Amino acid sequence: MNHPSRRHVLGGLCACSALALAGCQTTGSPAGRVNAGYRPDLASDEGALWYFMDREEQSYKRSRFVLRDAALNDYVREVVSRLADAHSGDIRTYIMRTPYFNASMAPNGMMQVWTGLMLRAQNEAQLAAVLGHEIGHYLERHTLQRVRAAREQGDLAAVLGIGLGVAGVGALSNISNLMILANLYAFSRDQERQADQIGIELMSAAGYAPIEASAVWAQLIEERSADPDPKSGGVLFATHPSSEERMQTLKTQAESFEKPGQDLFADRYRQALAPLRRTLFDDELRLRQYPRSLKLFEIIARTQGEDALVAFYSGEVYRLRHADGDRPQAIAAYERAQTLADCPVDVHRSLGLVHLQAGDRTAAERAFGEYLRLNPTANDRQMIQSYLTVSPS
Amino acid sequence: MRTLRLGVALGLALLLAACATNTHKQITELSRTQERAPRVLLMPVDVELMELTTFGRTEPKADWTEAGTRHVSTALADYNVERDLQLVPFDLDKMPDGVRDELNQLIKLHGAVGNSILLHQYLEPAKLPSKQGKFDWSLGPQVKRLKETTDADYALFFFMRDSYSSGGRVAIMMVGALMGVAVQGGVQVGFASLVDLNDGNVVWFNRLMRPQGDLRSAQGAKESTAMLLTGLPK
Structure with missing residues (x-):
């Protein structure tokens, strides 16, 4: 039923719009694909x-x-x-x-x-x-x-x-x-x-x-x-x-x-992105869209294989989401990250934070100590030391 | 949003039909020191020309905008010489990248602040109670950057938007007139601000708003420029 009424309205419109548009001119350049080096006429x-x-x-x-x-x-x-x-x-x-x-x-x-x-x-x-x-x-x-x-x-x-x-x-x-x-x-x-x-x-x-x-x-x-x-x-x-x-x-x-010789160029892509990769993960984390991020990291791990960054950032999602059952998931992810090449030092700080949340001070102290040992110039050194010295209230 | 507010300001202002130009000021003359005469920078002008289409939409026009910018810049330079205003032309393109960027933002900020002044200073129903009738608008202390890079005391900003009726629009206006209905044609709106580079305060402001004028011609640009700069403190 919608269609006839719409056609009716539009049909009735034609006469008056044609009249009104009579005064218009399209200042157009020809349509279609642009040529290489194309620049349109400034007046169009x-x-x-x-x-x-x-x-x-x-x-x-x-x-x-x-x-x-x-x-x-x-x-x-x-x-x-x-x-x-x-x-x-x-x-x-x-x-x-x-x-x-x-x-x-x-x-x-x-x-x-x-x-x-x-x-x-x-x-x-x-x-x-x-x-x-x-x-x-x-x-x-x-x-x-x-x-x-x-x-x-x-x-x-x-x-x-x-x-x-x-x-x-x-x-x-x-x-x-x-x-x-x-x-x-x-x-x-x-x-x-x-x-x-x-x-x-x-x-x-x-x-x-x-x-x-x-x-x-x-x-x-x-x-x-x-x-x-x-x-x-x-x-x-x-x-x-x-x-x-x-x-x-x-x-x-x-x-x-499809033609023979076509490729994914996966290695080249990974190489080019390597210096940017941590920034990309950090920014994704800041979106606080935890279920999506976990799914995304799962897809990346499945297609490219899980590397230390994917594992570490999966742990970060669990740690930050802090829902029921997330803590063991976070620890498991951090532990996986540590077995992989080029694991960020931050994994120890994150582990320390998770253990602290759980009230396991011994484990927390061990992880924080490791973090400061591996990263002696950490700009959050004082903060970490305060975690180690201040007793929980 | 800006266009919308400008549109509202324009519509109301034209309804109220005040005179074409109207000045607000904090100072009547530039502050002078013993050592030297005050230096006033002439900022690159912000000009855009549009066509008012048959059914009242405004469409930006590149060739008109280029011509308008050129004509207004020339008119300002001529006016400067004729009236011996001692304005120092400021070439943004000669500035290093970072500075040029910041100053470009400043020119855009002037457009935003000026539009607010148009709306809230000139229109009775839109006046801000907190202003209590004061004229105390400012671009903010960041303008000091301009003072540091140029050693000037003031800067003169110039903003112009002009629209012209298309053939179709003129036809509609004529039909409207026959039927006793007023159909809005093209409108020229602009403002000039003198900004104190110590604190960013707008110490003098003039606006132009009228259904005539044509910045596409050198003569038209000259006329509008002179109107906008009437009463500029020396």
């Missing part, structure tokens, strides 16, 4: 998008959230240039220290990669899948398309609002706004599908195993399944097709893009 709507985005980029460039580590930036830039090929000079990548799964593309070629994505990508192919998707948005000028659609729909809303208002049914205009929003979201979902398609094309052409594109989504779905409040996925999922749909589509598409 696209020129304005670029111009004001270029200005914003000046502030982004020196934002304190941008990671400036030269080696890491070079690494990501190489991945981008493998994917974007001739267009790689048009795309500027900023690694933003934001602990959520996302990347974004501005119309002028400014791409943001969030550190939460870097923690979640299990190998270079998965990173490439997401970056390829963003490059797809750039190549197809999706922002421009959305702005133009919003403009048309916005004008439509103005006419609808006026028309219905005059007819004495002003309350209805909220519904028309909703319809327009829904149309915008549908439009955006189509763009996401197209970007997924381009992403998988680019990644497989660049030598990455295309099946990893769907693996990204499978992991995210699994991680989210641990969330007690699944709605916390946020706005991203209103404008994007469901993760399940994307995973399935990408999985099916992967078959036709």
Whole structure:
């Protein structure tokens, strides 16, 4: 029943909107894919998008959230240039220290990669899948398309609002706004599908195993399944097709893009990320989304093998959550971490804290003592010593 | 949010239809020392031009904005010479990266504070009770950074937003007029602030708000600039 009424409203609208729009001109540049080295005409709507985005980029460039580590930036830039090929000079990548799964593309070629994505990508192919998707948005000028659609729909809303208002049914205009929003979201979902398609094309052409594109989504779905409040996925999922749909589509598409010699480049990815890894885990911990973090660490341990950091940070989640039964889990994780290579010294401090919570002062003193012995210049030395000397009240 | 508040301020202000410019001030002349004349920095102008579309949406225009920025900067430089104001042009691009960033933020902060002044100082219903009629707005003590890097005493900030009706909008306005309905056209809104670099206080503020004017032309920019700088303390 909804459909006829909507068509009715829109149909009735055509006459008056056509009349009103007669005075408008689209200051458009031609649509379609951009060429390498493209810059729009300054006087066009696209020129304005670029111009004001270029200005914003000046502030982004020196934002304190941008990671400036030269080696890491070079690494990501190489991945981008493998994917974007001739267009790689048009795309500027900023690694933003934001602990959520996302990347974004501005119309002028400014791409943001969030550190939460870097923690979640299990190998270079998965990173490439997401970056390829963003490059797809750039190549197809999706922002421009959305702005133009919003403009048309916005004008439509103005006419609808006026028309219905005059007819004495002003309350209805909220519904028309909703319809327009829904149309915008549908439009955006189509763009996401197209970007997924381009992403998988680019990644497989660049030598990455295309099946990893769907693996990204499978992991995210699994991680989210641990969330007690699944709605916390946020706005991203209103404008994007469901993760399940994307995973399935990408999985099916992967078959036709598979070629011999494609790789995950897992080792290279791990190596590049190594200096950043602790920061990534620390930031994840600060989100205090304990069930999700545990699930995420479980996925990382399963795909890459459990190393000392994964074990240590799993212990940290249990220690901080401090729920029933978490204490033995924390201790077990810390003990696993100690058997693995490159275990952070902090594991002894954490063990000390857990034992202190449990009232086991002997074990706590032993762990804290070990921490201070291994880390004689610890900046929390005095704090730790106070734990050792002050008797519990 | 800022656009919304500016929009509200604009709408109300136009309804109240005061005169085009209107000044608030703490000082009437610059404070002088024995050693030297006061130095006033002329900050890079913050100008954006937009098109008012048929149905009342404003869309930023890059080419107009570039031309407007150029015209306003030139007009300010000319006015400076003509009136012998002794303003010292400040080239942000010559500053080292870190400083330039901070000063860029300062220019944005001026836009935010100025919009608050427009709303809460000029509009009777939006006046803040805590101000008790005082004019005591400030960009904060961080402006000292500007004093340290430039050895100036004051800085003059200049903010302009201008919109122009598209062909479609003009048509709607004409139809509206025939039917006895007023349809809003493009609007020019701007403000200039003289800021004391010792404490960040806005010691002189002037605003311009009118349905005419055109910053896309050198002559139009000259006219608006002169209006905004009327009564600037010397």
